[in-house]
Amino acid sequence: MAESTARKAARRRPAAALTAAPTARRPRAERLDELIHQRSRLAIVSALAAADRMSFSDLKGLLGLSDGNLSVHARKLEEAGYLRCAKSFSDRTPLTEYSLTAKGRAALERYLGHMEAIIAASRAAAAAG
Amino acid sequence: MELAGHHAAMSPSSDPVGLHTRAASDLALIRETMDRSGRFTAVSGKGGVAIGIVGALAAWIASRQTTDIGWISVWLSAAVVGLVVDAGFIVAKARRLGSPMTRGIGRRFVFSLTPAAGVAALLTVPLFSAGQVELLPGLWLLHYGAGVLSAGVFSVPAIPAMGACFLVLGTIVLCLPPGWGDVFLGAGFGGLHLVFGALIWRRNGG
Numbered sequence: 001m002a003e004s005t006a007r008k009a010a011r012r013r014p015a016a017a018l019t020a021a022p023t024a025r026r027p028r029a030e031r032l033d034e035l036i037h038q039r040s041r042l043a044i045v046s047a048l049a050a051a052d053r054m055s056f057s058d059l060k061g062l063l064g065l066s067d068g069n070l071s072v073h074a075r076k077l078e079e080a081g082y083l084r085c086a087k088s089f090s091d092r093t094p095l096t097e098y099s100l101t102a103k104g105r106a107a108l109e110r111y112l113g114h115m116e117a118i119i120a121a122s123r124a125a126a127a128a129g
Numbered sequence: 130m131e132l133a134g135h136h137a138a139m140s141p142s143s144d145p146v147g148l149h150t151r152a153a154s155d156l157a158l159i160r161e162t163m164d165r166s167g168r169f170t171a172v173s174g175k176g177g178v179a180i181g182i183v184g185a186l187a188a189w190i191a192s193r194q195t196t197d198i199g200w201i202s203v204w205l206s207a208a209v210v211g212l213v214v215d216a217g218f219i220v221a222k223a224r225r226l227g228s229p230m231t232r233g234i235g236r237r238f239v240f241s242l243t244p245a246a247g248v249a250a251l252l253t254v255p256l257f258s259a260g261q262v263e264l265l266p267g268l269w270l271l272h273y274g275a276g277v278l279s280a281g282v283f284s285v286p287a288i289p290a291m292g293a294c295f296l297v298l299g300t301i302v303l304c305l306p307p308g309w310g311d312v313f314l315g316a317g318f319g320g321l322h323l324v325f326g327a328l329i330w331r332r333n334g335g
Contacts, residue, residue, distance in 0.1 A: 043162050050163035062165055115152040122149035
C-alpha cells in the first residue's frame, strides 16, 4: 500500500505533517507558518504585536535571548518581511528598534487561528470518543 | 521568559496529543509574552467601529428629539448598547488571545477606565435634574476622554491618542454656545470610535 502523503511529509520534515494532515481532521491547520512555528521567533512576533516597537536590548531582556540568537531570529523575520528594523543613534549610542509589519501581524493572526483550530479539533476528538 | 523550558512541548509532531500540547503551549507563550511586554492588546477595533456606528446613529436620532428627556434617553440607550457591544468584542478578543480582563494588565486597563466613566454617570443625574443639559456633552466627552487616556497607558498607542482627542472635543464644546452638543458627541462617540476602531482593527489584530 502506498505510504500516505502525510506520513511521507512527517518523515521528511516533521512540521510538514501539520500541513499535509487530512483536511477533514484539521480543516484550519493548512499552511502552518513554519517561520513563526519556531518558539523564539513566535515570542519576538508576539512581543512586537503587543508593544508596537521595541529596542534590541528591551526585546533581548524580555525574551531572555542572547545577542546572537536574537540577531539571527530577527534577521530571518526581517527577511520574510515580518519585521521592520530601524537603526539610529540615541545619545551617540547605536539604537536598533524593531516593529512588526502588517504582514507579520497577519502571520501571527493566522498562526493563532491554526493553534485554536488544533485545540478545538483535539477537544472534539476527545469528546467523540 | 523561559523559552528553553518549553522545548519538549515544542517539538513538531503529527501525534494529536503532541499537537494539542504544542498548540496550548504556543498560545500560552503568546499570552505571556504580550503580558510581559506591558500592553493590554485585547482592545477590539471591531468593537470600536461598532460603538462608532451606534454613536453616529445616536447623534442623528438625538438631534431630532424635542424634549430633554427624549434626548437623554437616546444617549443613555446608546451608552448601554455601546457598552454591551464593545464588552462582547473585547471579551471575545481577550479569550482568543488568552488575556483575561480579570487579572494582570486587563484588570489595570478596566480599573483605569471605570472611575472616570462612573463619575460622569453620577454627575449626569444632578446636572440633568437642575436643567443643565447643555453641560452634559462636554462632561461626557471630557470624562470619557480622561478615562480612555488613563487606561491607554496600559494599551496600544491608538487608545491614549483617542482619549486625547476626546478631551479636545470636550473642551471645545464647553466653550461653544448650546446647540453644538450632538455635533460634538457624534464626532466623538461616532467619528473618533470609527477612525480609531478601524486603525486598531487593522494594526492590532481585530
